[in-house]
Amino acid sequence: MRAMQNHHPRHYAIVPAAGSGSRMGAARPKQYLSLLGRPLIHHALSVLCAAPEIDKVFVVLSVDDREWARYDWSALGDKLVPLFCGGATRADSVLGGLRTIAGDVAQSDWILVHDAARPCLAPWHIDKLVRELAHDEVGGLLAVPVADTLKRADAHRHVAETVPRDSLWQAQTPQMFRYVMLRRALEGASDATDEASAIEAAGLRPRLVQGDATNLKVTYPLDLHLAEWILQNREGLK
Ligand SMILES: Nc1ccn([C@@H]2O[C@H](COP(=O)(O)OP(=O)(O)OP(=O)(O)O)[C@@H](O)[C@H]2O)c(=O)n1
Numbered sequence: 001m002r003a004m005q006n007h008h009p010r011h012y013a014i015v016p017a018a019g020s021g022s023r024m025g026a027a028r029p030k031q032y033l034s035l036l037g038r039p040l041i042h043h044a045l046s047v048l049c050a051a052p053e054i055d056k057v058f059v060v061l062s063v064d065d066r067e068w069a070r071y072d073w074s075a076l077g078d079k080l081v082p083l084f085c086g087g088a089t090r091a092d093s094v095l096g097g098l099r100t101i102a103g104d105v106a107q108s109d110w111i112l113v114h115d116a117a118r119p120c121l122a123p124w125h126i127d128k129l130v131r132e133l134a135h136d137e138v139g140g141l142l143a144v145p146v147a148d149t150l151k152r153a154d155a156h157r158h159v160a161e162t163v164p165r166d167s168l169w170q171a172q173t174p175q176m177f178r179y180v181m182l183r184r185a186l187e188g189a190s191d192a193t194d195e196a197s198a199i200e201a202a203g204l205r206p207r208l209v210q211g212d213a214t215n216l217k218v219t220y221p222l223d224l225h226l227a228e229w230i231l232q233n234r235e236g237l238k
């Protein structure tokens with residue numbers, strides 16, 4: 001790891017892309033499904049590689065990924081680095097990536113973790129996150145306040161209660177934390193579904209940076225159509 005003295009922190013992206021996309025039910029992992037003529041993952045990678053704040057973009061692929069090599073990624077430039085070190089869960093994949101890049105980064109560098117499954121990431125999402133967290137002790141994440149009334153279901157799918165939504169936010173990515181803090185947090189919280197919850201489990205309070213609903217996660221088949229519409233209508237949505 002590089003020395004910390006007088007170090008102006010750099011920003012690196014880690015993109016976990018080692019999932020199988022089981023809820024999508026497609027013949028191949030959703031990160032490689034076609035979206036506007038390109039593999040879905042290409043869209044977020046292209047925005048991350050073009051971001052002036054970001055030095056390198058590490059993509060964490062599964063150890064036996066056979067799809068990555070089928071595409072030409074050269075148009076994204078030399079910031080892009082594939083790492084074949086994915087794990088059984090998203091947290092394992094991110095931690096595998098953090099361990100693999102240990103020799104390339106300093107402890108205080110910022111890591112932006114972004115789901116491969118969020119193809120509608122826009123430059124202004126990155127700008128806002130980096131700007132609002134620049135002087136934060138802990139770091140934070142893009143998120144949106146919950147807009148609907150929330151119900152908790154019982155075992156028979158009847159409403160057991162209405163959950164107050166005050167102060168509830170939906171977590172998105174990127175999630176941005178210092179390298180050493182994130183690595184330690186994930187090493188202690190292997191069941192975390194996002195980086196922020198690992199940081200929370202370590203007793204810290206990530207900052208919520210308000211994003212918007214366009215940065216959706218493609219989870220089910222309908223989401224692919226929504227993502228296509230968002231990308232095609234991007235200019236009108238700012
Ligand atoms: N072992 C895993 C599981 C998930 N991911 C990545 O984490 C992101 C968010 O996960 P999710 O949407 O749950 O993707 P999948 O695990 O692929 O989907 P599913 O849960 O439906 O199988 C995705 O970019 C996915 O590729 C990963 O890198 N390694």
Ligand SMILES: C[C@](O)(CO)[C@H](O)COP(=O)(O)O
Nearest residue numbers: 090115171172173193194217
């Ligand atoms: C990290 C995340 O995108 C935050 O909303 C999300 O938790 C990842 O998806 P998963 O279904 O929990 O793996």
